[in-house]
Amino acid sequence: MKKQLSLLSKLQSFDRRVDTMYKTGLPGSDNSRKMTKKQRLLADEREDLIHGISEPLLRTYERMRGSNVRSNPVVPVINGACQGCYMVVTKSVIMELRRGGNLVLCEHCGRILFLNDAQTI
Numbered sequence: 213m214k215k216q217l218s219l220l221s222k223l224q225s226f227d228r229r230v231d232t233m234y235k236t237g238l239p240g241s242d243n244s245r246k247m248t249k250k251q252r253l254l255a256d257e258r259e260d261l262i263h264g265i266s267e268p269l270l271r272t273y274e275r276m277r278g279s280n281v282r283s284n285p286v287v288p289v290i291n292g293a294c295q296g297c298y299m300v301v302t303k304s305v306i307m308e309l310r311r312g313g314n315l316v317l318c319e320h321c322g323r324i325l326f327l328n329d330a331q332t333i
């Protein structure tokens with residue numbers, strides 16, 4: 213599960229990077245061929261990341277990307293608080309995260325939560 217989540221947060225930063233790239237504007241038409249090639253490369257890279265992520269986790273992630281939390285569906289818990297909505301999560305959520313067996317969602321905003329090893333709670 214831990215590996216899955218680290219892949220998922222990688223996928224998230226990847227997607228965010230791509231989103232930003234598109235938002236900052238596409239290059240002019242003379243570059244369009246280059247861009248297509250780049251898009252293909254990006255798609256391949258994403259494919260690689262997705263490979264290591266389990267189906268249900270990926271589905272949850274994709275679903276959330278389509279909703280209002282699209283910019284960061286995967287967030288760490290720091291000092292006992294979800295870093296998506298900054299609400300404090302319950303002890304049982306923390307325990308569940310420590311156990312690391314299941315996908316844990318924030319009870320307030322529904323984002324996918326993970327714990328960083330370095331963090332103290």
Ligand SMILES: [Zn+2]
Pocket residue numbers: 294295296297298299318319320321322323
């Ligand atoms: Zn939250």
